[in-house]
Amino acid sequence: MTFTDGAVNGINVAQIIRTNYAKFKGDEVPAEPEVKKTDFSSMSANVKLNKGVANISSVKAQSPLLRVDASGQANYVKETMNILAKTSIVGSLEGQGGKSIDDLKDLTLPLRAEGSWAQPKFSLDLAALQKQELERNKKKLEEKAKKEAERGIKKLLGDKASDEEAKNVTDSLLKKFF
Secondary structure, eight states, rough: EEEEEEEEEEEEHHHHHHHHHHHHHTTOOOOOSSOOOOEEEEEEEEEEEEETTTEEEEEEEEEHHHHHEEEEEEETTTTTEEEEEEEEEESSSGTSSOOOOOGGGEEEEEEEEEESSSSSEEOOOOHHHHHHHHHHHHHHHHHHHHHHHHHHHHHHHHHGGHHHHHHHHHHHHHHOOO
């Protein structure tokens, strides 16, 4: 199935991200919007129906703000669901009625939707988010340390820093550390 220029009613992904991010940062939680819907510019889904259960192997949705890749199950007899949506922010939430959260760009936000269709529960996997943030900060620190080490070595070598042999030794040393 493929859809264009539509909305998923009953969930405002931008609001869930804003709320959970505010909790994560210890900031004030924004007010709930009156309308709960998530607009998309395109959405495709692979779904197999079997004995009252929809097995969702892949739902991909795009909007100017988000990219979503989801999978899970929906039981249309019991009207329940358990879906994990891996969400990435590619735009700004400012245009979606909220503050900018550029800190979350380039992170995958695991958003789970579970429970009954009438009262679904939405949660963000904060542990997975923290792990990604630690990895991103680790890479930034490694890059910074490498640049500082290169700068220090060039300062020590002075005029010989451009010498090919010195450069090879320097590169070899840096590779051992990084």
